[in-house]
Amino acid sequence: MPKNNCIIEVEGLYTQFGNHVVHENIGLCVQRGEVLTLVGGSGSGKTALMRQMLGLETPAQGTVKVFGEPLRDRNRQQIQNMRNRCGVLFQKGALFSALSVYDNIALPMRELRTLDEEMIRDLVMLKLEMVEIAPVHANKMPAELSGGMIKRIALARAMALNPELLFLDEPTAGLDPELSEGFVSLIKTMQSELTFTIIMATHDLDTLVALSDRVAVLADKRLVALGTVREVINTKHAFISNFFCGVRGRKTLENNSIL
Amino acid sequence: MMSEIQGSNSPMVLRRVTGADGIPRVIVEGNCTLTALGERIRPIAAELSEYATAPELRWDLTQIARMDDAGAVLLWRGWGNQRPRYLFVRPEHERLFDRLEETWTPPSEATPDRLWPIMVLGKAVFLLWEHLVGLVILMGQLVLEIKYLAGHPSRIPWREISANLYRTGAQALGITALVGFLIGVVLSYLSSRQLQIFGAHIFIVNILGISVIRELGPMLAAILVAGRSGSSMTAQLGVMRVTEELDALTVMGIPHSLRLILPKVIALGLAMPLVVLWTSAVALIGGMTVAEFQLGLGYKFFLSRLPDAVAVSNLWLGLGKGIVCGMAIALISCHFGLRIKSNTESLGEGTTNSVVTSITVVIIIDAIFAVIFSDVGLR
Structure with missing residues (x-):
């Protein structure tokens, strides 16, 4: 029963902004426990698709099912349960600038209303340790932090409730190569420790090759390829040959012994 | 499932x-x-x-x-x-x-000092000083910019001035008219009831004329504009700080004081007297309407009595208050806008402080005018 193993199911999805059509009839199934990467050129609607999976935007047509149920027609409790099982890492972190690092991570835990403050403290410190942020930074405000630290703290916040489903929007954008490598290995270890499903949008080939189990390529308003990196690069399409088989792409793939 | x-x-x-x-x-x-x-x-x-x-x-x-x-x-x-x-x-x-x-313990919060009342008071005094210095520096900068523009007239930011003039002046006409009219109606209604007791109908012209032209018109306009345009100026500069647009302008070599602040101050200085004139006129119309219904004073009579009852210097005083208040509001709003730090909390706090300070300063300016010009236009 491969169909039942879908944690997210997208069927016949159309997206339109005004007269501009972004997606035409997209169907996609994200398997439980895998890392699926969405790639595509700028404006190909990676982020739009991800936002629709999160329920931040509604598609013009088609359905998005998360945890087997459609996003629409849910009551408040169901929506809250669904939200508690998803974590999102936004491109710029989206930390609450009015709250300290500690409170940013503690916020989703406090919202559960089942944990007492001492347990929250232990959990927050664990999360900080997990993303390798020293406790001295716990009382700092987001404005005092560097971009790399903001990303890591945002990841800790996304992981606060141990979600089954993690969305990463450009996880390594704006990080230097060393930091982004560290970030990728951090996500990798966390995924092996805490088995969750990851949906990621990225431009960065290194990140893509290092993390993804499967890749979904968006181009010409459609899903042009879906499969492992090896399967995808054998698909004939202008975008794929540019993206994967350009000079930089070849180098990355060779380094990872895929070519 | x-x-x-x-x-x-x-x-x-x-x-x-x-x-x-x-x-x-x-x-x-x-x-x-x-x-x-x-x-x-x-x-x-x-x-x-x-x-x-x-x-x-x-x-x-x-x-x-x-x-x-x-x-x-x-x-x-x-x-x-x-x-x-x-x-x-x-x-x-x-x-x-x-x-x-091996889990880490969080750093403990600093324990509150026993001298906290003195600390709070001291910090407040220093903050007030900081604001005063900041405002003086801003004013000085604007004077220097004006001096620079006098030498380089082609650099005058006409477009920004006109945009601000439209936003702070023309777009404020609706709300100032509504509030002015209602205040005029209420004032005229209450005064006419009192005047009827003494049979002194005719003095409604004096009461309305002096209070609206000298005092209420400028104050209503200034308070409304402080709430309306002042908050928007602070918020605009604040968001520009948050999104690093201010820094982008600096790196392009475009000074904030020339392109952002000076146009606002000049535009509000120009727009305010006009808004004051408009508010006073509408308030008088409101008062006149009620005087006609309540006391049977026709508007022709009202208008012909007005120049005798109210010396023209009162009008100039009202317009002068408008100019000063307008520039003060713009300066204070910009000062608070530039102080906003790049987080959301600071944005909200800065906007509130800006509006509260502008309104307070407007009333202080009014008091100063009242003292200085106590023997002008009153007989």
Whole structure:
């Protein structure tokens, strides 16, 4: 029963902004426990698709099912349960600038209303340790932090409730190569420790090759390829040959012994 | 779907058994995760700490299906933040407890000083000083910019001035007219009732004329504009700070004071007297309408009496207040806008402070005018 193993199911999805059509009839199934990467050129609607999976935007047509149920027609409790099982890492972190690092991570835990403050403290410190942020930074405000630290703290916040489903929007954008490598290995270890499903949008080939189990390529308003990196690069399409088989792409793939 | 979730999320259960060898042991089963625990976290914590009082107990965690760090922390706290003497755990879960053993404690918050009232007062005084200095510096900068523009007339930011003039002046006409008209109506109605008692109908012209032209018109306009345009100026500069647009302007070599602040100050200085004139006129129309209904004074008579009752210097005074208040509002709003730090809290706080300060300053300016010009236009 491969169909039942879908944690997210997208069927016949159309997206339109005004007269501009972004997606035409997209169907996609994200398997439980895998890392699926969405790639595509700028404006190909990676982020739009991800936002629709999160329920931040509604598609013009088609359905998005998360945890087997459609996003629409849910009551408040169901929506809250669904939200508690998803974590999102936004491109710029989206930390609450009015709250300290500690409170940013503690916020989703406090919202559960089942944990007492001492347990929250232990959990927050664990999360900080997990993303390798020293406790001295716990009382700092987001404005005092560097971009790399903001990303890591945002990841800790996304992981606060141990979600089954993690969305990463450009996880390594704006990080230097060393930091982004560290970030990728951090996500990798966390995924092996805490088995969750990851949906990621990225431009960065290194990140893509290092993390993804499967890749979904968006181009010409459609899903042009879906499969492992090896399967995808054998698909004939202008975008794929540019993206994967350009000079930089070849180098990355060779380094990872895929070519 | 639901049954699948239930199946994979059967919550954690503690089972106490006594083995064949007579040694008591606690077997932990099920899912030890945050989602599976849910509301049951408190009862389980209580149960755990009860068991933990017996040190000889064997803890068997090998039956746990899934465990995350929330579950590990729950067990750890139940054990009193230490590893029990006899613990059997699967290696993949062992790691969670290893991490807990070396967990860091958060830095403690600084304890409040006993001298805090003095500290708070001192900080407030310094803040006030800082604001005054900041405002003076801003004004000085604007004077320098004007001097520069006098030498380079082609650099005058006409477009920004005209945009601000439209936004702060033309777009404020609706709300100032509405409020002015209503105040005129109310003032005229209440005064005419009193005047009727003494049969002094005619003095409605004096009361309305002096109070509206000299005092109410300029004040209403200034307070409305401070709330309306002042807050928008502060918020605009604040958001530009948050989105780093201010820095972008600096790196392009475009000074903030020339392109952002000067146009606002000039535009509001030009727009305010006109808004004052407009508000006073509409307030008088409101007053006149009621005077006609209530006292039977025709508007022709009202208008012909007005120049005799109210010296023209009152009008100039009102317009002068408008110019000064307008520039003060723009300066204060920009000052607070530039002080905003790049976080949302500071943005809200800065906008509130800006509006409150502008309105206070407007009233102070009015008081100063009243004292200085106490013998002008009143007979």
